[in-house]
Amino acid sequence: MAEPVAALEQFRQQWREEVSARNRKPEKTSSNQKARRTSDSRPERPINRPPTRHPVADIKQDDSDHHSDAEPAGGSNTAAIQQRTESLKIHDADDDEFTPTPKREPQSALEHFEHAVERESQGKLGDSLAHYRKAYKLDAKVDQSYKNKHFAAAWKSKPSDPNPSNAAVTVPSTAHHSLEDPKRVTLTFDQLINSFANSSIEGASPIIAGDRPAPCGIKKLPTEVLLELLRHVAVRDPAIYMRLSLVCRKLAYHIVTDNSIWKRVALGPEFGLASQQYDFNTDLQGREVIFQDLAEDVDEDERPSPGLVTELSFPKDTVWRDVFHNYPRIRFTGIYISTVNYTRPGGASATAHTWNNPIHIVTYYRYLRFFRDGTCISLLTTNEPIEVVHHLTAENLNFVRSGKKEASGHPLNFTSSAPALLRDSATSSSAAPPPSARDVMKHALRGRWRLCHPSLDGPTPTTDASANNHQNTQSNPKPTMSPGDLHIETEGAGPRYMYTMHLSLKNAGSVRSKHTAKNNKLVWKGFWSFNVLTSDWAEFHLRNDKPFFFSRVKGYGL
Incomplete structure (x- = not known):
């Protein structure tokens, strides 16, 4: 009977301790309930608490591990712990295997040139110049080697074109061109101009889409009248005549191929060979x-x-x-x-000491x-x-040589050298040239x-x-x-x-x-x-x- 009584007394003692422990925590629990917001309209959500035991704890360990852990601080256990903790020590930077080792000095001319370029980019011009000198002493063409090494891919020569540009007509050949990427047919300048023969002059497109285009009067002119107009333009100014070829294909064809207009310009007295003095x-x-001087002994023949x-x-x-x-x-x-x-x-100064x-x-x-x-x-x-x-101008020169102070009937400041224009303006009068012109023309x-x-x-x-x-x-x-x-x-x-x-x-x-x-x-x-x-x-x-x-x-x- 002694054992059941002792067990009963032990149970009673535990129960009393639990009751006393519960009685000591009501104040704390009531304060937590006041701070918490409660709602009678909806039930309180369950609180997710972490589990009291992790599933990993149920995994049984091997016998070797159990034996090693069960052993007291033995010699083998101490050596293993020291070996594991040795890798966690912070070593000195000098013992680190990643510490940069001293760079190898350049030996070849190309290495010296590369070091010189690197130093120059860093702003160390003195070191750069020294490496440049060493590189060129070893190899006078080291710069070409440097370009071939670092920039060869950028300037690789394109494969030679099997159809040269100076050929009459460049036609794609199936021997060297695939059918998937055919090459365009390249025309010469003459062939391109001849392809404009049947082109027409197109008027300007309307400013607003869908509106009626502006009338183009030159579009309705016959070819003979158009060529006559181009002839007058070429005689007046060949530069403007050439720029007309940029207007449309029709004008480009006539300007390049019409030989009669160019013949008039080349042999004419305005800008051609007839205006030259031989x-x-x-x-x-x-x-x-x-x-002719009578004392001249040269025969006419x-x-x-x-x-x-x-x-x-x-x-x-x-x-x-x-x-x-x-x-x-x-x-x-x-x-x-x-x-x-x-x-x-x-001349250096005679009264002062100068350094240069x-x-x-x-x-x-x-x-x-x-x-x-x-x-x-x-x-x-x-x-x-x-x-x-x-x-x-010739007029200003004649005025300065004549010594006149006032202008005469001819235009002194007229600058055109065309005789026809000069005759038309000969009757008009103008003022005398300014003093600046006289100072220039007197020499x-x-x-x-x-x-x-x-x-x-x-x-x-x-x-x-x-x-x-x-x-x-x-x-x-x-x-x-x-x-x-x-x-x-x-x-x-x-x-x-x-x-x-x-x-x-x-x-x-x-x-x-x-x-x-x-x-x-x-x-x-x-x-x-x-x-x-x-x-x-x-x-x-x-x-x-x-x-x-x-x-x-x-x-x-x-």
């Missing part, structure tokens, strides 16, 4: 030469008399558009300017303007072109020019008009003239001197380009001074002189 027709003062370039000088199948663009001719719608720059040492010597940069300009009657104006000055070109020199005849097959010595002035032909240098050469004679520094220039017409720009402007460059070949009294020639050395380049001036007219 012999001296005036003297230095602009007076027409209508007499031996005296060269180059005539005008006519249609008979060319074959029948001549493309006159190429003649107009390629044949040498002087341009009258602007001025040829040569800009000369050179340096010379300056001054250097002077000298700049001056040479101007050449040509007229259709065979005369020209030459000017050497330090004034810039904007201060000179609009005053460089201008009158002259005359002639161009070597294009029919000349080979270079021949020039025949100057110096024989007309009883000059000593033995002392005359007689420069060799070839097609495209220009011979100019101008007044000298005084009445007893005369200047002779030998220039050659060239094309400025790339030789391979088809769109390079023609006849816009004058290259020096010689420059001499002739003494009329002593018949002595003196040559000017062209050490600093530069070629002349053409610049169009709208004020000169057409």
Whole structure:
């Protein structure tokens, strides 16, 4: 009976402890209930509490693990724990296997060049320069190796085209083209222009979609009338005539293929070869030469008399558009300017101590303007072109030479060199040129020019008009003239001197380009001074002189 009584007493004692424990927590429970919002209208949601036991705890461990855990702090257990915790220690940075090792010094030229580029990008120019020097000492073409290594993929040459561009017609071939990606047929320029033959002039589209288009009167013109209009435009201004080809295909076809219009422009007196002078027709003062010196011993048969370039000088199948663009001719719608720059040492100050010597940069300009009657104006000055070109006219030069203070009946500031326009405006009067024009034109020199005849097959010595002035032909240098050469004679520094220039017409720009402007460059070949009294020639050395380049001036007219 003792054991049941003892068990009963133990149960009673536990029950009392539970009751006393419950009696000690009512205040805390009541305070929690007041803080919690309760609603009689809806039941309280059940509270999800974490489980008191994790399912992993029910998994039975292996005997080896149980045995190892059950053992007290033994030797093997201590060694295992030390081995596990050894990997958790924080080692010194010097013991880390990822610590950067010292970089290997470059050995080859390419490595030096790569290091130099890297240092240069970082701003370390001193180290970069040292590596550059070492690289070029090892290999003089190391830069090419660097480009081939790093940039070869960007400039790989495209595979050669099996159909060259200069072929008559490029037709896709099934031998090297797949049927999935056929290549377009490439036409030559002539074939492209011929494809515009049946095109028509289309009027401008209406501004508002669906509205009636504006009337196009030129669309209804016959072809003969249209060509006559194009002829008048070409005679007035060939540049505008060429720009008309950008309007539509029909005009492009007529402008490129109509050879008669280009023949009129190429042989006409406005801009063509008929306006060129192949012999001296005036003297230095602009007076027409209508007499022959009796003391001249040259026979008429031996005296060269180059005539005008006519249609008979060319074959029948001549493309006159190429003649107009390629044949040498002087341009009258602007001025040829040569800009000369050179340096010379300056004098040091005699009253102060200086660490350097001054250097002077000298700049001056040479101007050449040509007229259709065979005369020209030459000017050497330090004034810039904007201060000179609009005053460089024959009328202003005549006014300055005459010494008048008031304008006469002719227009002094008229800038057009076209004879027809000059005659129409000769009756009008204008004011005298401004003082700035007088200051510029007082140094201008009158002259005359002639161009070597294009029919000349080979270079021949020039025949100057110096024989007309009883000059000593033995002392005359007689420069060799070839097609495209220009011979100019101008007044000298005084009445007893005369200047002779030998220039050659060239094309400025790339030789391979088809769109390079023609006849816009004058290259020096010689420059001499002739003494009329002593018949002595003196040559000017062209050490600093530069070629002349053409610049169009709208004020000169057409």
